[in-house]
Amino acid sequence: MLYAILSTFVLAAFSPWVHRLAGRYSGWVLALLPAALFVYFASFLPAINAGETVVIVTPWMPGLDIQLSFLVDGLSLLFALLISGIGFFIISYAGRYLEGDRDLGRFYVVMLSFMGSMLGLVLADNLIAMFVFWELTSVTSYLLIGYRNEDPKARKAALQGLIVTVGGGLALLAGIVMLAIAGGSYELSEILNSGDAVREHALYLPMLILILLGAFTKSAQVPFHFWLPNAMAAPTPVSAYLHSATMVKAGIYLLARLNPSLGGTEVWFTVLALFGAVTMFLGVFLSFRSTGIKSVLAYSTIMALGTLTMLIGIGTETALLAAMTFLLAHSLYKGALFLIAGILDHEAGVKDFLQTGGLRGALPITSALAMLSALSLAGVVPMLGFVAKEAMLESVLEAPGLVPVLTLLAMASAILGVAVAAIVGIRPWFGPRVETPKRPHEAPPALIAGPMVMAGLGLVFGLGPGLADGGILAAAARAVNGGVPVETYLSLWHGLNWPLAISALALVTGLLLYSRWDRARERLAWVDIAARFGPERGYDRLMDGIVRISEWQTRLLQSGYLRYYIMFIVLATAVMVGVTAQIFDVSAGPLRLQDLRFYELAILAVMGASALFAVLSQSRLGAVAALGAFGFTVALTYVMFSAADVGITQILVETLTVILLVLVLFRLPGFLGLSPRLIKLRDAAVAMAGGGMVMLLLLSTHNAREFPSIAWYFIEEAVPAGQGRNVVNVILVDFRALDTLGEIFVLALAAVGVYAMIRFRAEDRK
Amino acid sequence: MEIAMAFVIGGLYAAAIYMMLRRSIVKLVIGLVLLSNAANLLIFTAAGLTRGAPPLVNVGDVLPPGPSADPLAQALILTAIVIGFGVLAFAVVLIHRAYEVVGADDMDKMKDTDT
Structure with missing residues (x-):
């Protein structure tokens, strides 16, 4: 069964070559596959007529409990026979009807894929698999309706069909997840046996509405009927296929399929x-x-x-x-x-x-x-x-x-x-x-x-x-x-x-x-006037509205000023973290400061003061000097709390940073007062919100450990496996050596970049 | 101690964000330096602060004497410091170069792509 459905997609991939080889007979050649499929499906007839139901299971994602299982009963078999049987005539017809058409090869690809999706949809036993095929039919029918892609009307009709059916598909997805919750399984064959549980479930009504939205949009029920006549922009064989056995019948199939449980x-x-x-x-x-x-x-x-x-x-x-x-x-x-x-x-x-x-x-x-x-x-x-x-x-x-x-x-x-x-x-x-x-x-x-x-x-x-x-x-x-x-x-x-x-x-x-x-x-004739207020108009208004809203929000969010981007990021994060903290009732815990030692407090005070000075300073040299002092207090903090290697690195880097800043910034003009007071206050408020959020996070995560630390592995294995007694060093050069290699690579890149920028300037001057 | 650190780190973040919201590129760079240091301290603090117990093993031993500080966080921060420096060096030279082309320290004057 899996191979039967896969074969359509495989043939779809090769159909342009088949078309080139077979020339004007390509329609007949390609139609052999649906004919073969029809015979294959027909072979199920005796068993199904005898009242059997065949379920064929192939594991797909065993970890997520998603299987590629197929369900063959009277309903799916009737659909499968129609799809493959009518498909045979459609493809042979299309070969003649579109003969000489430049894009006929492409047409076969999409048509066969559509047929495969449709077969998958009606035969799938797993709800997720069915949904995937459902969406595939939407996408492939979009390509079929928009086959004459030079024609703006065809493009518009295709997009309309896609948006309506995929919008319904979205609702359907939510609906089938609820159905699976209520029915206790993602397998249709099991859900269909638990109809009472589904009907009495608290989610029955929302589930029903969502699934019906999916089915009604696909099957062009009022008020979603407008996309179907517009889909006539497709070549006639496509229309014949979409209307007779497939696409629009998918919604009917869904309703019929779920009738026992819903x-x-x-x-x-x-x-x-x-x-x-x-x-x-x-x-x-x-x-x-x-x-x-x-x-x-x-x-x-x-x-x-x-x-x-x-x-x-x-x-x-x-x-x-x-x-x-x-x-x-x-x-x-x-x-x-x-x-x-x-x-x-x-x-x-x-x-x-x-x-x-x-x-x-x-x-x-x-x-x-x-x-x-x-x-x-x-x-x-x-x-x-x-x-x-x-x-x-x-x-x-x-x-x-x-x-x-x-x-x-x-x-x-x-x-x-x-x-x-x-x-x-x-x-x-x-x-x-x-x-x-x-x-x-x-x-x-x-x-x-x-x-x-x-x-x-x-x-x-x-x-x-x-x-x-x-x-x-x-x-x-x-x-x-x-x-x-x-x-x-x-x-x-x-x-x-x-x-x-x-x-x-x-x-x-x-x-x-x-x-x-x-x-x-x-x-x-009055119907034409009435139609102007119909659902299609609603669709057009909705589309215009979406375009306008996205224009507005693009202008708002994509201003081109770095500071506004930063502001949005900071505020959005602060709000989301704040709301989450509210929902999960995160509290800061007791504020104990007794274990603080005098010299630690002094270092922290210097750290804060130097950072503040770096912010407020009117002179660049002053700011850079304050930044240097700040860096060294950070280094001291590392050393105080048992991170000697980090402290040493920080001191080295800080020294280099100060030298670099002094060298380069000295060539730039002094600070100008660019922002008025009010803006500064606003920015300060944003900054406070961001800083406050980080503080809250740190306070609430203090002493919170959900899982055992993985650091013990490194401590225990440093000597036996890494042959080193400085655990941090062993991690850097041994356990996580590839990270360090990447780090070296980044530094080398930065160095090349710096060198290139300086070189180019020299060449400009020549 | 973590509590006091939390307040200081929150303040550092605020300072860094404030500086990054300025129009001057030099201030942006200063904000960047503050931010990377604040982030390192954040990781350092979140891993837990331990006094006087570096993750070192004595000669002949297999494990450090007694409980020690979290070596993994330290290794991460060490990497972050070095990469932060690389980024900073690149950014500073880039700014310098941009200043030479645009002739201003104002980011609003660098919005156009053609100069």
Whole structure:
């Protein structure tokens, strides 16, 4: 399993060379990997259908208890099959669609990495690993959306997608850490068995909010839906892939995956059902009033995502099976439709439904496939979309609450859904022939293969829902249901019931709406104005605000004056240390001064006085002299307290320092009174704060020893191991000899620097 | 004794910070000298002050007679003193050089990169 996922990344790394070698067949060659993966995943089918759950563990960071473990059950297998299966068609399609594109090699790298990340995300058993893959999909999809990097719109859309999804990812990380705390493990397979503990945990609500933020941003739920239509800036194969099986479905996967441990509560139902239903309606509504081929499809994806979220929220057995069926149906028809949109663009040069019409004759196969997929989108017999839609309506009618609201929204969406399907399935193909920028002709096999298989499967599964129902879909629904088999089945014919009536009503009303599409769009022009106050505007405002705030704080913090930097550092440290001291209740301890000896006190007094004089002196020589006196008192302190070697070094260095300062500073002008009094007072206050903090630290750490000193090792080993009786010397030249070598190196560097500066001056004068 | 040292070291830090906040480069250097000495004393004090027990071993012995001062802190400080001197020497010459180019001891006049 590990190798299966790794193989995509390895192939990604080599794909530019493969591309160069294989030339125009590179798409087919590279698509062999997803095909092989599909076969590999399919080999799990018998075991999963028999009700097994496979966990494959590879140790990753054993010390941190992070494992690279994979969980294969119905849900992850369904996703893995979709990702690899649709991936096969996408990559072979892209090879033809982007043929001759300068950056096709780069495209393969990112596309294959994205596929690998997506597979990792759905198969990972460890929460941390899942999160890493989750973020990887965000990053790789950023690169995919921004593929046309010369286009500022593409760059902006890519960044928007990245910021929204990664922002949600951040919330998700916090959420899954809480989940792991509540569930007692980072392994999904274990968390899923401790649902009650999670639901009754005190962190349940914050955890739920954070995880939902992650899922909702990824799956473009209202109010985070705006990034998805903008992501249409990506090349069409990318859009097809992102929308059908991957990226946006990652959030759905997460919700479905965590349903056994998080689901089943009042909050879960209310939030998911409401947000899902609103997203569903808004998506299809916005889809209905768009005219761009890709944007109609993009908004209808939002509808699908809303539907899935709602169904998972409802959470009854029918709803879960409906969700899985809908997921499969949507992946098939949406993948096909996006690829057909690509064909229209590639073979006829049209990007907007208003530019199309009567293309049936020029693209007979494509048009047939588009109509077939549109039937599935509309939910018409005998497609899988119909089965899914019936099941969806049935579960809405049986929902544990909010039935009127959900039913109303579901009905409205069903009606508009039919209208949208008619736009897709009728508008470009029938009616009077419209002149297209390119002379339209039927697509080559690489482009048509994907839609053909996907639309075909939609029909096959529709005619025989048992094919999928008895196998992977039931297994997936069982996984979402927490391992309990769902006692329900799919079928084309459920008898005369309410869902069927609603479907029929929706079909008629939807077609009527479609016939008045042009007029309806005019009527809905106000939406553009309303959109100006929508969430996207909020996003733009937020981005502008962040830029302004960072400008302001850069001007404040990066002033270019050394003293302000020092001031900020000192004050920030003082405040942080002070706050920490408050929190941990650090106290200074008793102020005992009895053990002080007279001469020590005298030396300390001289030390303080000379330092003060060095600060206050108006003459440079005076300051340097005071500094010398200060240095010697420091040396005396070392000697007094049993550090003879340090004292000797200090005396030597101090002598050299004074000589150096006198020699150099004498060439500089005298001190000027540069700062006014008020500034001096302010600086003195800052200095006091810094000094006070150090004093407090020293007082509070006095006699505090949390761990035994390591000095004893050096004292004990000095003679036996170092053959020296002066322990300090042995440490310097033996135990820590490399440090000393580094020290010598620093000194040599300083000497070279000093020499160079003096030499250059000499040369300047010549 | 550590208590008294704490007060003195706090004062030294304050003095050093004050000097580093001045516009004059020479004062900055003086602040630097004060700061490095204060930091050394801080480590020295934090390791514990011991009177009259240097970490020395008598001829023929394996361990020092009785408890002795912490040799590790001393070794660290010794290294720090020497490196501090190297940095100071470099800084002083650099300042001198900068003064020759800019013609002023005022850091505010050294903000521009082109002279």
